[in-house]
Amino acid sequence: MAAQTIAEAAIYEGLEAQAFPFFGAERRGAPVMAFCRIDDKKISVRTQVYQPDMLVVMDESLLDIEPVADGLKPNGSAVVNTKLSPDKVDLGIRVKCVSVDATTVALEMLKAPIVNTAILGAMAKANDIVTLESIKKAIASRFGEHLGEEAGRINAAAAQAAYDRAVLGESAAQRPIVKKRAWTPTWQDIPPGVALGQADMNGLKVGPGSAFQVRTGTWRTRTPRYLREKCVRCAKCWFICPDAAISRESDDHIQIDYDHCKGCGVCASICPAKAIEMAKGAKL
Numbered sequence: 550m551a552a553q554t555i556a557e558a559a560i561y562e563g564l565e566a567q568a569f570p571f572f573g574a575e576r577r578g579a580p581v582m583a584f585c586r587i588d589d590k591k592i593s594v595r596t597q598v599y600q601p602d603m604l605v606v607m608d609e610s611l612l613d614i615e616p617v618a619d620g621l622k623p624n625g626s627a628v629v630n631t632k633l634s635p636d637k638v639d640l641g642i643r644v645k646c647v648s649v650d651a652t653t654v655a656l657e658m659l660k661a662p663i664v665n666t667a668i669l670g671a672m673a674k675a676n677d678i679v680t681l682e683s684i685k686k687a688i689a690s691r692f693g694e695h696l697g698e699e700a701g702r703i704n705a706a707a708a709q710a711a712y713d714r715a716v717l718g719e720s721a722a723q724r725p726i727v728k729k730r731a732w733t734p735t736w737q738d739i740p741p742g743v744a745l746g747q748a749d750m751n752g753l754k755v756g757p758g759s760a761f762q763v764r765t766g767t768w769r770t771r772t773p774r775y776l777r778e779k780c781v782r783c784a785k786c787w788f789i790c791p792d793a794a795i796s797r798e799s800d801d802h803i804q805i806d807y808d809h810c811k812g813c814g815v816c817a818s819i820c821p822a823k824a825i826e827m828a829k830g831a832k833l
Contacts, residue, residue: 565587602625
């Protein structure tokens, strides 16, 4: 929604624009990307944007799990939803950076932690490609059309509030920018006669190109805590875990793979001894 809205704002200013999202099969919790191109000439390219002039990060936890700044131009800019000041935002590259606590803005004005409209206001502070007034007009139009005039007005006001609270500075460049690994092909992509070795993951034989390449544990909002002293070693949690994130040790106690546990809570709900409890947050 944010990418389409900023594209519409650019069109209001007489520019050409295109926007599109990119996401996988997972429907909740997985990192999602969206791309937007703006130009004063007709846009004929239809690929993803690999060397952006601007980077917008709506969830700062992505900084620790994704190479978000990979490809960002040295003279580019970044907008990050965070409580940190720009000089504390470590992107691995020193660029113009706008930080804003868009989550708090959204909670105050929209009564929900949905930051896609608030963050657009901060984008206007990062550069002058699209003005704040055009952004607010596009927000009011898009949300007003689908949710009513009042929803459009409130979301536009959230963008204004984020603009007012946004802090402009320069990012830190301490972390290394890790290039994305070449994705291991799935079995459909392997030419006939070629084989890739299996890996062993918690006792499971994992084939090439499997989901174990993705640290899905970073998606969760709740984390299971194993209470070893309560466990009766029935193995129900091990049997029912939909992500195979629970393994059995030699003494029939369990071990949780936090790199891939999504925090669904099925293990806690089925445990007869209440030996697993769900804690808030992605980490214990």
